[in-house]
Amino acid sequence: MKIAVCVKRVPDMDVRFRIGADNISVDQGGLKFDINDFDAWAVEAALQLKDKNAGSEVTVISLGPDVVQETIRKALSMGADRGIQIKADKVPFDGLAIAKALSAELKTGGYDLILFGKMSPDSSNGVVGPMAAELLGLPCVTAISSLEIANGKGTAKRELEGAQEIVEFPLPAVLTVDEGLNAARLPSLKGIMAAKKKPLQIKPALLAEPQITVRKLELPAERKAGRIVGEGAAAVPELVRLLQTEAKVL
Amino acid sequence: MEDSLYFSEQHLAVRNMVREFARGEVAPVAAELDAKAEFPWANVKKMGELGLLGIPWPEELGGAGLDLLSYMIVINEMAKIDASHAITISAHTTLGTSPIVNFGTAAQKKRYVPLLATGKVLGGFGLTEPSAGSDAASTRSTAVRKGSHYVLNGSKIFITHGGVGEIFIVTAVTEPGAGTKGISSFIVTKESSDLDKTKRLGIGHDDSLTSMRGFTSGKKEDKLGWRASDTRSLVFEDVEVPAENLLGEEGEGFNNFMRTLDSGRVGIAALSLGIAEGAFEHSLRYSTLRKQFGQRISSFQGIQFQLADIATEIEAGKHLMFHAAWMAQNKQPFSKQAAIAKLYCSELAMRTTIKAIQIHGGYGYTKEYPVERMFRDAKICEIGEGTSEIQRLVIARNLLKELAD
Numbered sequence: 317m318k319i320a321v322c323v324k325r326v327p328d329m330d331v332r333f334r335i336g337a338d339n340i341s342v343d344q345g346g347l348k349f350d351i352n353d354f355d356a357w358a359v360e361a362a363l364q365l366k367d368k369n370a371g372s373e374v375t376v377i378s379l380g381p382d383v384v385q386e387t388i389r390k391a392l393s394m395g396a397d398r399g400i401q402i403k404a405d406k407v408p409f410d411g412l413a414i415a416k417a418l419s420a421e422l423k424t425g426g427y428d429l430i431l432f433g434k435m436s437p438d439s440s441n442g443v444v445g446p447m448a449a450e451l452l453g454l455p456c457v458t459a460i461s462s463l464e465i466a467n468g469k470g471t472a473k474r475e476l477e478g479a480q481e482i483v484e485f486p487l488p489a490v491l492t493v494d495e496g497l498n499a500a501r502l503p504s505l506k507g508i509m510a511a512k513k514k515p516l517q518i519k520p521a522l523l524a525e526p527q528i529t530v531r532k533l534e535l536p537a538e539r540k541a542g543r544i545v546g547e548g549a550a551a552v553p554e555l556v557r558l559l560q561t562e563a564k565v566l
Numbered sequence: 567m568e569d570s571l572y573f574s575e576q577h578l579a580v581r582n583m584v585r586e587f588a589r590g591e592v593a594p595v596a597a598e599l600d601a602k603a604e605f606p607w608a609n610v611k612k613m614g615e616l617g618l619l620g621i622p623w624p625e626e627l628g629g630a631g632l633d634l635l636s637y638m639i640v641i642n643e644m645a646k647i648d649a650s651h652a653i654t655i656s657a658h659t660t661l662g663t664s665p666i667v668n669f670g671t672a673a674q675k676k677r678y679v680p681l682l683a684t685g686k687v688l689g690g691f692g693l694t695e696p697s698a699g700s701d702a703a704s705t706r707s708t709a710v711r712k713g714s715h716y717v718l719n720g721s722k723i724f725i726t727h728g729g730v731g732e733i734f735i736v737t738a739v740t741e742p743g744a745g746t747k748g749i750s751s752f753i754v755t756k757e758s759s760d761l762d763k764t765k766r767l768g769i770g771h772d773d774s775l776t777s778m779r780g781f782t783s784g785k786k787e788d789k790l791g792w793r794a795s796d797t798r799s800l801v802f803e804d805v806e807v808p809a810e811n812l813l814g815e816e817g818e819g820f821n822n823f824m825r826t827l828d829s830g831r832v833g834i835a836a837l838s839l840g841i842a843e844g845a846f847e848h849s850l851r852y853s854t855l856r857k858q859f860g861q862r863i864s865s866f867q868g869i870q871f872q873l874a875d876i877a878t879e880i881e882a883g884k885h886l887m888f889h890a891a892w893m894a895q896n897k898q899p900f901s902k903q904a905a906i907a908k909l910y911c912s913e914l915a916m917r918t919t920i921k922a923i924q925i926h927g928g929y930g931y932t933k934e935y936p937v938e939r940m941f942r943d944a945k946i947c948e949i950g951e952g953t954s955e956i957q958r959l960v961i962a963r964n965l966l967k968e969l970a971d
Contacts, residue, residue, distance in 0.1 A: 350582070386575065393579060502587055505617030505630035508579045 614685020
């Protein structure tokens with residue numbers, strides 16, 4: 317099988333973000349970056365398919381400036397075979413522009429399966445996978461939490477509100493990966509060593525003029541400190557009163 | 567030092583991986599393993615799979631083929647979360663494996679290193695005896711040549727992996743009266759004391775190793791810190807060791823273990839520094855959360871000065887340790903730098919963990935917060951692989967020797 321996985325370099329979400337001087341981007345100072353978790357699970361899914369199907373090849377693709385090579389190398393150190401950087405000065409906010417640039421590369425690869433994370437936590441659009449599928453004219457299953465491939469077709473599970481959906485699809489197909497599909501492996505030291513020698517191609521991004529632009533970023537309003545009304549049953553009437561009159565939620 | 571002086575992109579990839587492993591797999595179990603004084607077999611297995619038990623050895627010997635700096639990065643990162651896991655890597659690699667890699671014959675390397683480097687079995691190093699610690703020349707264990715083998719008698723104490731390990735390098739006197747020139751080292755093997763666990767997990771034991779008759783491990787030490795690490799005595803009663811298990815030439819044992827200890831000291835420096843860094847990170851974070859007198863305690867200058875002092879010392883320690891590692895890696899004499907790094911970083915770990923508990927106040931004295939464990943884990947760094955006093959002797963000897971040259 318030929319499998320492509322599109323990955324994005326995202327900031328570690330476990331920090332306080334500051335808005336940059338331009339008011340439309342996040343201040344990158346002090347941020348730590350790593351592969352998007354959903355994309356890491358997509359890489360893991362590809363590697364598991366590769367382990368089961370001898371002769372498979374996993375290609376990792378990332379759009380962005382040269383720092384994304386680090387993200388690609390991480391996927392290579394996990395076990396992917398080759399990487400492609402679609403070089404752009406920055407990653408546009410407009411998912412369609414990203415999808416067009418990626419699909420221009422993807423359509424030349426002859427892939428049986430194209431995997432994306434279902435979203436990235438930095439822009440939270442969740443559109444690049446489905447848009448790329450549309451541009452490539454391929455079936456698309458989003459937010460999968462299980463995956464089987466056999467005899468040229470696939471079966472995947474999707475978690476719905478209070479239910480699960482089992483879907484079947486032919487190959488080639490585009491899938492976007494949700495939490496719960498797997499746990500991404502850590503790269504072994506051998507993997508890290510091997511990643512250095514794996515091919516990483518750099519190609520210019522064919523980026524269309526973005527149709528969506530960010531005009532302004534704002535931090536959420538500071539939450540007010542909580543208030544302890546009292547303790548035990550005696551405090552309940554006052555709590556109810558405040559919930560009715562002040563918070564107006566009852 | 568973030569991060570270009572010594573580190574390549576690959577070093578950072580190694581660091582990120584170990585960081586992720588330590589946070590994901592080690593941090594959740596460290597307190598419990600410490601409380602139960604339980605050896606972390608499950609994590610040892612994972613560390614073996616990741617290549618963390620043979621970091622600097624060539625790939626043809628089953629190692630990961632990385633450089634010494636990568637190895638120090640791993641010990642350092644692991645110790646930020648848990649010193650017991652870090653010493654497991656360090657004792658196994660530097661003490662248990664490096665003598666065979668550095669001084670072994672081709673046959674010995676082929677026989678033992680792949681088992682050790684892949685983490686299939688654990689190794690250890692037996693130098694210290696009840697009456698020979700810092701004064702290694704007083705070694706009393708003896709090895710008497712009889713035909714095709716040596717007969718080994720004596721005992722060793724405080725041996726990391728004494729129980730769980732299967733391959734050991736031990737020193738014994740082969741020429742009484744010859745002082746340090748009469749000491750030789752041997753490769754000896756026994757069965758792991760945790761056979762049931764090792765068989766269940768498929769790690770820690772290899773059937774092909776000889777279980778030498780008369781070679782046993784004693785009771786597990788109940789220690790202040792490094793409690794998830796296995797420390798025991800080793801006992802040799804008329805153990806027949808094949809002559810082919812002599813490591814290096816007869817009489818070279820002392821010189822060889824001095825060289826081994828030089829590298830070991832950089833490792834302990836990396837480990838100590840990790841404890842200090844871990845305790846500092848907890849203290850820094852805690853100081854921004856804890857409120858007293860209506861303010862976060864990080865807003866008090868008394869706390870700020872302490873944090874600034876610790877951070878400054880940690881920065882100095884990083885440079886000492888990574889510079890010593892860099893010198894070792896570049897095959898320069900590094901005995902003095904290793905001793906300086908070990909002395910400074912181990913005492914730094916102690917100072918820092920004392921301050922860390924103070925910053926945490928009463929909470930820091932409880933097992934609810936990891937600084938209490940880090941404080942206990944720090945003390946041995948001033949003792950193991952050469953006490954602080956011995957480091958000062960080594961440093962002074964080097965200074966005087968440099969003057970004489």
